[in-house]
Amino acid sequence: MTVPAQHPEFAQIAARVNNWGRWGAEDEIGTLNLVTDAVVREAAATVTTGRRVPLALPLQQDGVQTGMIPGRVNPLHTMVALNLEMFGPGTVATNDDAVTMGLQAATHWDGLAHVSHGGRLYNGRPAATVTAHGGAAFSGIDKSRTVVSRGVLLDVARARGEERLAGDHAVSPEDLDAAEEFAGTRVRAGDIVLVRTGQLRRYLAGDKSGYAYPSPGLSLRTPAWFHARDVAAVANDTLTFEIVPPEVENLWLPVHALHLVEMGMLQGQNWNLEELSTACAHEGRYAFLLTAQPEPFTGGTGAPVAPVAVL
């Protein structure tokens, strides 16, 4: 296997995109710092029709996980009270439920502490600061206090006239350029970019294992694109986010390492961009207000999110 830092291309990109210290040695949220009040004001100003599009998959036992990632279990919904007339017959009866799930099992954000490489997390903190009893001592998902910004859909599949990208398609900077041109909106600092591959259509059609692997996804070369634009976060409609199997043999999860560790940028997976794709095509615009606040699990290395695009 290949150690990322020992791979020349990875090392070169890492050096270019690294944000350690950019927002101070104490920073725990990385590129979310780019979402300024001004960015949010402009985001709100994009709202034109008032149409809202949900981007989360339903949380259920029949979810996207197949067991390929051990321990990342689909949501188990259970009842702890059912038609419980605790005050007597005919009085108010209550229903109450509980859930067990992997925090990264469904539509989610990877928190900055989701991965490390070379023993380091974002901003140079030791990998060992993530523990079983406390989760992430630094950059836990709860530190992302608000995730609301302008969203831009880069609909790579639609821009290429494809229903979904092929399983071995690594989304390249050139793909992003083309999708941006197709969108007619220039990505700018503080934006949250949604990259549509169409891969989720496999899951929606019932093919869970085909959805999981192999899968199109972001290329090792895209982090530099996002860094150049000072994007705040990126999400897409795949299970692994980046292309799997990887472009460089034995170099696994390089995009994770670049985004989360080097840049300090949230990345989202299993987002359902199908309805949004149709809506944007229909309205002829690809920028909108995006609300995507993760559930603030203390020390979480990721969290479910129920994003909504407001057009």
Next chain:
Amino acid sequence: MTVPAQHPEFAQIAARVNNWGRWGAEDEIGTLNLVTDAVVREAAATVTTGRRVPLALPLQQDGVQTGMIPGRVNPLHTMVALNLEMFGPGTVATNDDAVTMGLQAATHWDGLAHVSHGGRLYNGRPAATVTAHGGAAFSGIDKSRTVVSRGVLLDVARARGEERLAGDHAVSPEDLDAAEEFAGTRVRAGDIVLVRTGQLRRYLAGDKSGYAYPSPGLSLRTPAWFHARDVAAVANDTLTFEIVPPEVENLWLPVHALHLVEMGMLQGQNWNLEELSTACAHEGRYAFLLTAQPEPFTGGTGAPVAPVAVL
């Protein structure tokens, strides 16, 4: 104990606020229908400074639940992978977490199927349509596809010049009127109203049992107020939402029955309105864009939510 429908005042209010059939026999979302595209456009237009305020409590084992509500357990955060270098030493290492929690344990929305009375849920559906294997067959929390609207903070505590309301203070329609006047904003159709009692300060100060019970909360007389204004949803900063112990002896959870069953209106609990209170007072305005999409658990009778106010 008192059966709600047999209590004259309850019965009279129920008759007045009932929304069954208003949006058709098939409707599953009730007053969320009042959030039209036009409402959302106006909500976006309230964004002035771009300041964002998170309203969720952190999700952690040391949460607001005390065991008073059996089965509604605080979030248990666990690790299923920790610094796992699955590709060899120095390669990308992953952290992965899982959680078990009551869906209504922390900052949450009560879904319309959270309670029934007289054997009926919202829109007249049988209480028995909520099951252990499927949750709510109708009006599950996943049916609330998007919850984004104009939010209005009715800061009852601040309007009264109190740090927090007394434990036996039933928030009345008159309190709402006064807070509305204090806010300088008239509540209108489709708004989501946030009622601040200050009670959460007890929890924030470490007094969990004092936070839980007894507690100020909404009076039996407020649902008619919300109905008259055609509010889309209401949330506050208490554990039980309505005053406990109840105003009418032995008449338990009447506000739940009116809001959820009769009106079909989401209600939120354990929202942290402290920072928002300060921000609104500082900016001198109490209306904003509110994003509060619940996690879409299939058949959930409630769900955690991480709301954000955008000012």
Next chain:
Amino acid sequence: MTVPAQHPEFAQIAARVNNWGRWGAEDEIGTLNLVTDAVVREAAATVTTGRRVPLALPLQQDGVQTGMIPGRVNPLHTMVALNLEMFGPGTVATNDDAVTMGLQAATHWDGLAHVSHGGRLYNGRPAATVTAHGGAAFSGIDKSRTVVSRGVLLDVARARGEERLAGDHAVSPEDLDAAEEFAGTRVRAGDIVLVRTGQLRRYLAGDKSGYAYPSPGLSLRTPAWFHARDVAAVANDTLTFEIVPPEVENLWLPVHALHLVEMGMLQGQNWNLEELSTACAHEGRYAFLLTAQPEPFTGGTGAPVAPVAVL
């Protein structure tokens, strides 16, 4: 579909094996009453070599469940503390784990409240006495205070000279007779009978779906055999216990209804009888001391068990 009580053969057998009232109207443990002190003394006296054979499958995410039975999830093992040196470097470090699992997911006993038919549980109690907030009000698995008795292995597969029974083989009373003769031990009152089909070999060989369905299992005609012998409990090495698909078209789970509801007899599934089969064949005897105490979940309708045979 066929209502059991309306099927003549089922109705006839039910009438014959019914134990309601046999141990009083208050009884909650059924045939466990047959395990007297004398039976246990005799069971202990069977211990000859002192060899112990475990009969439980390991509890792990990669367990026997395939998703075929919704909500019955394989054990998810997680860590809540890992090498936690809470008292300083070099001091005692602790590891602590948590689990989520279906109570009937692995090697388990079905409790008497696991099924009802015609609205009735064992001893005539209403099905509605099982609730989400309390589990089984009567005959919860915790009521089986001790499950220790003489065990007898009826090795149907070995007696027939087969590695495992065919997928459509309904284990018949004649099969039990033959296996008993092969064992050289007569089954008597208070015994716990272990019926080996060899079907678990499919799971052990990695074929989970083949293990689950279709599967050999007990015939509708065997409960009368167990009743005639006054057996205390029965377990086997299959997922569903009885043959699936069922012998009588559309008559599902008749053996469950007869054992659990009519007789009040625990039945066990997913027991690993492979090592025991070899040991018994080697020692030339098929009776032993069996300890098989379920975990006493209050109100549980079933529970994991880690049985041990002592030869």
Next chain:
Amino acid sequence: MTVPAQHPEFAQIAARVNNWGRWGAEDEIGTLNLVTDAVVREAAATVTTGRRVPLALPLQQDGVQTGMIPGRVNPLHTMVALNLEMFGPGTVATNDDAVTMGLQAATHWDGLAHVSHGGRLYNGRPAATVTAHGGAAFSGIDKSRTVVSRGVLLDVARARGEERLAGDHAVSPEDLDAAEEFAGTRVRAGDIVLVRTGQLRRYLAGDKSGYAYPSPGLSLRTPAWFHARDVAAVANDTLTFEIVPPEVENLWLPVHALHLVEMGMLQGQNWNLEELSTACAHEGRYAFLLTAQPEPFTGGTGAPVAPVAVL
């Protein structure tokens, strides 16, 4: 805080009781090796009356945990199917449950990998071999294939004529000698010793926090006693097993370190010895057959157990 190995008395005892290598470098079960077939035969021979006494607490939300040990949650029992007539009205209806719990939350065995000190587990293995994704790679609780032996109750409280020991009573070797004499049975190789302090009476009386802390428990000096007798395992009726706060200031969990790491001996907590105490006193004997097989969680650092004494 005090590092155990740097404390003279601890270091001296550790050197004396250390069992590393005694059963080979590959051994993962430690003193369970002492339970030979001959020991089990003799254990079975102790069965005189056939009376069975359960020693597990019920598994329920209202269990012994108070939150003092983070993440070690009381069992949450939930339903995933309730009166589910999946084959039509009147057909067999099923109930199915799920649970989330700390493996060491109730009556349990600490596995050998539950603690380490100085970076080492039993038999010298690195502490880092316990991981979040796999649990204990060595000496997981699943490696204890069978736990059945002769049990001996050392009823320290009864021998001293006390209902329960005082909160600051460190059970000493002299206490064990006296209780052994009181029992009239000499503890010998392979026995499982149950030490009764009576402390559980606090929990049974509703005083959870008084049960938890402070608590009588085993003294630092007792491991040498157990080692001298070649005991296979020890359990008692307290939350922490050893006396808390500790005898030597700042020397925390020394008995855990000696038993689990140095000796490789299972230790059990929260065992209910009340009924057994009465039964033994009534029968005038304190030795019996003990079955105490933990649930075999793969890689578990502990596990629930439902022990039964057969007299």
